[in-house]
Amino acid sequence: MGDMTSTWSPGSWRDVETAQQPEWPDDAHLGSTLETLRALPPLVFAGEARRLKEAMTKVSRGEAFVLQAGDCAESFGDFSADGIRDKLKIILQMAVVLTYASGLPVVKIGRIAGQFAKPRSSASETLDDKVLPSFRGHAVNDAAFDEASRRADPDRLVRAYQQSASTLNLIRAFTKGGFADLNQVHMWNQEFVAESRQGRRYEAMAREIDRALRFMGACGVDLSADSSLHEVDLYTSHEALILGYEEALTRQDSLTGDWYDCSAHMLWIGDRTRQLQGGHVEFLSGVENPIACKIGPSATTADLLALCERLNPRNEPGRLAFITRMGSGSIEEALPPLVRAVRDSEIEVTWICDPMHGNTFSSSGGYKTRRFDDILGEIKGFFAVHQREGTVPGGVHLELTHHAVTECLGGSEEILDTHLSERYQALCDPRLNARQSVDLAFQVGEMLQG
């Protein structure tokens, strides 16, 4: 691992400056909580993270496509078996749309089972002359605007772990226990989607899939024998933000002796915490999981090359993804120099498009929102740039929900400014609702065909 091998340890991030850490009021309480976490079982296994790394290697060669999606921030309040099932439905539905259109396998990665911590632009929030610490995600504090809710509470880290464990347990049951069987393709179309135009388009596609399966069966192919038709892998991911938590779940693999952050299969560094000498880069440089780094408009080519050197010194394919989030108006100027610099240095990275975080603005009614057309526009720009530069558009990174929310504007449902107040439930950033998500999947599928 370059010249870092000798000095890296799961706790070496503590020796450098680390942005975006909460102000925990009681160090002893934090310390005992981290001890508790250290004693709890890993959420994922090293072997699974290695499998994802292999899948990411295929993605980087254009032999597969990534769908990374889920909430901006998971919630302690919105947690139920039906909710997890419906989150899974929307991801399975989008993945099958993308696969059917492109003929490529889709690597499914949830922003799920651990996405509980948020970086903030400002450490405090002011409302009616009252100043309180910002909301940092349910792993840290609560969103309600009062002193007790906003106090950072380490017990929440254990609760985040527990909710992640329960979520992952159900995901494993659903993805391996028949629910994700391709014969169930109709069942993934939840009611709110089914009654819409894109839901009917999905039904038509699902019938084609049925026909294809029947055809292969009639030709004598034993469909029951092939597990890839009956099970899927849904990998987990979140922003590795609260490093005390990530460190406590970092374990040495008994097979290889390597360190893995066993809080999720993939971890990413946010756009606000990608300082080369900062704690987040230091921490993720030493774990062997597949990792990603968000890249916003302020990133330079020198930043990217240095990040590759720190985060992927062995130039290992599948190890590092750059998730670009430039904004639909900037991507066609901002992305090409970065892509060229990495390409010309023969550096192995996977490029993923986050069309959400560069396209956020406040509506006239004061709601944080995004336009469906900007989201689609950034993805189009992303494909166009990679097409021109001869590089691989590896996937999309989306904030979405299975709920029938009104948080993002537009789409074929024409959600307008005046609709935002109807069902705005986001804990942090505005998410695509299930119809908008399926709509987007069809349109990205067409881009992949083209």
Ligand code: PEP
């Ligand atoms: C996020 O993914 O929710 C996020 C905060 O993104 P970024 O770091 O790209 O701003």
Ligand code: CO
């Ligand atoms: Co977000």
